[in-house]
Amino acid sequence: MVARVTQYTLDVEDVDLMVTFWSGALGYTVEQGDDGSAKLWPADGATGPTVWLQGSGTAKRGKNRLHLDLVSDGDPGAEVQRLIGLGARHADVGQTGEEQFVVLADPEDNEFCILNAQPTRP
Known part of the structure; x- marks a missing residue:
């Protein structure tokens, strides 16, 4: 048994700013969370880890x-x-x-x- 990278989590100050940048950079689709976070998903048929942008409120x-x-x-x-x-x-x-x-x-x-x-x- 081994562990595999499935998600990259990034604490961010401005979730909307970072959603715009990282979804554009990676070509990922966005799912906004009810808690102010966002999950970025690889495009249909693409592989790679998801990205979770977690609002931290700090720089x-x-x-x-x-x-x-x-x-x-x-x-x-x-x-x-x-x-x-x-x-x-x-x-x-x-x-x-x-x-x-x-x-x-x-x-x-x-x-x-x-x-x-x-x-x-x-």
Whole structure:
């Protein structure tokens, strides 16, 4: 028996702002909760974990200890620009410039990466 990732939960200050960003970024559909939270679901036929945006009422502090690594189904550079257009920004977490990914932050400063390629086993 093993555990599998099924959902990514993110505490957010502004649920509506983050629903707009993350549903647009991932192409997920939105289910608003009665408690002010929102669950994002992969598009029909797509795979991937759900995302639960849980209102916390407080701003993020410090660097994330867990973050998403995303891969584009097209050009990674174009995907970075698309995400910036949705409200992301470049983030510096100490990268050297030699990485095979770009670090971005969402509108509430949660870091995530756009990988240049799908991870492969050695």
